[in-house]
Amino acid sequence: MTEKNPVAIRSLFNHIANRYDLANSLLSFHLHALWNQKVSQRIFQKSAPQMIVDLCSGTGDIAIRTLKFAERKKIALTQIHLVDFSEEMLKVAKHKALKLPLEMQEKMIFKQADVTNLSYESSFFDGAVCAYGVRNVNNIPLFLSEVHRTLKPKGTFVILELTRPKHVLMKKLHDLYIRTFIPLIGKWLTSNKDAYGYLQESIRSFTSPNQLARMAEEAGFTHVEIEPLSGGIATLLLLHK
Numbered sequence: 248m249t250e251k252n253p254v255a256i257r258s259l260f261n262h263i264a265n266r267y268d269l270a271n272s273l274l275s276f277h278l279h280a281l282w283n284q285k286v287s288q289r290i291f292q293k294s295a296p297q298m299i300v301d302l303c304s305g306t307g308d309i310a311i312r313t314l315k316f317a318e319r320k321k322i323a324l325t326q327i328h329l330v331d332f333s334e335e336m337l338k339v340a341k342h343k344a345l346k347l348p349l350e351m352q353e354k355m356i357f358k359q360a361d362v363t364n365l366s367y368e369s370s371f372f373d374g375a376v377c378a379y380g381v382r383n384v385n386n387i388p389l390f391l392s393e394v395h396r397t398l399k400p401k402g403t404f405v406i407l408e409l410t411r412p413k414h415v416l417m418k419k420l421h422d423l424y425i426r427t428f429i430p431l432i433g434k435w436l437t438s439n440k441d442a443y444g445y446l447q448e449s450i451r452s453f454t455s456p457n458q459l460a461r462m463a464e465e466a467g468f469t470h471v472e473i474e475p476l477s478g479g480i481a482t483l484l485l486l487h488k
């Protein structure tokens with residue numbers, strides 16, 4: 248499993264769903280909480296979207312944070328759709344949602360689907376988010392154009408991805424982290440050789456923010472903003488339709 252084969256990727260996430268949240272926290276030294284919170288802040292920065300879609304939603308951390316953020320800021324968020332093709336990741340998300348107040352639960356719509364083939368009508372959402380998902384999607388241009396199609400004009404799409412730092416010292420530390428820590432967590436997550444290989448590769452294959460920004464522009468997005476986080480080991484991309 249060296250290529251981004253959707254069937255194998257779905258099965259990998261089904262396999263690791265119950266350990267995913269802990270793995271994410273360990274791999275990021277819990278920095279993911281800070282980065283994920285930024286996604287929720289940025290989606291409401293310039294407007295007050297009422298209909299949001301969380302693409303490659305996984306176990307729902309971003310969607311739940313976004314709902315809570317809207318509640319705190321008294322933003323009238325109507326619905327947040329969680330779209331993912333892994334039924335097991337969605338199952339974990341649904342389980343976590345049960346701990347929320349009923350009025351929040353009612354705003355969450357779960358949808359098992361491939362993000363490169365969204366069955367929503369055009370201009371359906373005011374905002375879209377996708378955290379750590381893009382690098383798993385096999386056809387990124389198709390994915391970006393689907394998001395562009397389903398967003399209303401002036402809608403915002405916030406992408407969060409793991410990236411490589413630019414600073415020399417940070418880069419050295421990052422390389423060490425890739426060589427030592429990632430294999431350790433990968434082994435703990437799955438002993439399946441193929442799945443393990445892909446996981447390693449996907450974590451290692453850090454997306455270049457500039458390349459992603461170019462692809463987003465080709466899909467029709469404008470005013471692309473790039474915001475490095477924690478010295479560039481993660482990056483937020485703000486895309487506007």
Ligand SMILES: C[S@@+](CC[C@H](N)C(=O)[O-])C[C@H]1O[C@@H](n2cnc3c(N)ncnc32)[C@H](O)[C@@H]1O
Pocket residue numbers: 253256257260271302303304305306307308309330331332333336360361362363377378379380383384385
């Ligand atoms: C690394 S996880 C990220 C989960 C979540 N966004 C988070 O913040 O933790 C990637 C998720 O993308 C999903 N995924 C990958 N490719 C997909 C596709 N083509 N369509 C739908 N979901 C996809 C996987 O099932 C997995 O749940």
